[in-house]
Amino acid sequence: MCGIVGLYLKNSALEPRLGELFEPMLISMTTRGPDSAGFAIYGDEVDERHVKVTLRHPDPKYDWDALALAARELDPQLAWHRNAIVAVFKLAADEATVREWLARSVPDVRIMSIGRSIEILKDVGLPADISRRFGLARMQGTHAIGHTRMATESAVTLEGSHPFSTGLDLCLVHNGSLSNYNRLRAKLRREGIEFETENDTEVAAGYLTWRLMKGDSLTEALKAALRDLDGFFTFTIGTREGFAVLRDPIACKPAVIAETDDYVAMASEYRALTSLPGIAAARVWEPEPAEIYVWERGS
Template sequence: MCGIVGLFLKDRTLEPKLGSLLAGMLEVMTDRGPDSAGFAVYGDGAAAQVKFTIRCADAGGVAEALGTALGVDVSTTIHDTHAVLTLGAEHEAAARAWFRAERPDVAVNGAGRRIELYKEVGLPADVSQRFGLESMAGSHGIGHTRMATESAVTTAGAHPFSTGMDQCLVHNGSLSNHASLRRMLVKQGMTFETDNDSEVAAGYLSWKMRGGATLAEALEAGLADLDGFYTFVVGTENGFAVVRDPISCKPAVMAETDEYVAFASEYRALAGLPGVERARVFEPEPARVYAWERH
């Protein structure tokens, strides 16, 4: 049992409040996942830059060494055990190669123009506070509270999982064919950091999208290829999407107003949102993809 939340803001005037709204939703899901928590926020970004959210003990030293090795400027923002490194987008591949060769101990949570992705072991409220979620601004974000029933409680095993640029996934449920999917994806050149089935789901979507599929098309294909019971909330640079498996035994509820679209495992996580009493509240249908984007 886990808790997942998502919030997509249609009204740009609400963007300074994204973090505080998402933090409240995440905390309500504590009893669905007290082991670890994580979230991804899509904030400001520049087309000519890429941001890496990393986990390590000496982020300042990593940034300096990376900048020296590549001969470029690397700006750094420290958030507790994580840091956001920003550099020119043209150096993305070189930076990833440097991490692998020189600092394999550095975990790259996610990368992209806008995404910042944080996760840690602990209660959701504590994780949110450690990383300063309440003060973060952005257009949309997703979050997860984990109850580890089939694997160890670790930071690496916490959600969200990111396997593509500006893309991440949170998952409630279990996949029965993740091992065979992992083998197939590895043959296609993908790599994985954990044994978590949710990382395989994220990798599957990234693989489909690299082949030219839209996010909605990738999720539609997943309904045939991903065996198990699941609810996914997926974040991308411009929006987010929700899909449930054909049986849909995992709880899910959504609320939509002119100002936002919100998702949660339970309605009580939506109850604190502004104007929710005027929202269209509904349960997402089985095997149907719901997607919103900002253009």
């Protein structure tokens, strides 16, 4: 079992309150997933000449100041800040340059997310502790997706916790378990996709990364996932502009969606939505199996 939550604000007046609205949703799903938790928050966007990268190092005392100094060779005007155990860097550089420079200079530093808007923050532990650690309640932004994990297919580790980054400003959270992920991982490795864990969701994330690299739109990639992924899943996919929801055709894993003039919210269970303003008057429904739902700005 795991819990999934997502909140997409239609009304920009609510953006300063995104974290405050989202935190109780995440914490309410603790009973579905007390092992680990994480969220991807979209906001504080950089312009198209910049990239925002969220970094983590296994050593909690890692010297981020030294890394920031070294990274001035990429961008002398770089901006960065520390948030608990991660650091967020904003650089005037492209994705490939940043990835190559990090891999060469500091191979121990892990990229949690990369894009213009996304920050993925996750850890092992109770959702309430992780929210507090990263200061979720004070965060602003346009949308967020989150996950509370009860591990079944692999170990309780940071690497196995969600969301999984699947490309620029893209990430995936998953409730369920996949059955054909070993063979699919082997196939994707041959295609050049790298994997760090034995986790099934990482394979789904790698699969989407691969389809998107091949030129699929998000909807095309999700259609292909319905064909190629065997198992149980409710997926929520965060994009720079919004989020998407997909359930497998058997639909054993729950999902509920609520929509008002102000927001679209999704969760594994309705009780995660009860703290949202105006929820009593929201349209609440269960997404259909094998149907792709997308909410994005401008679409």
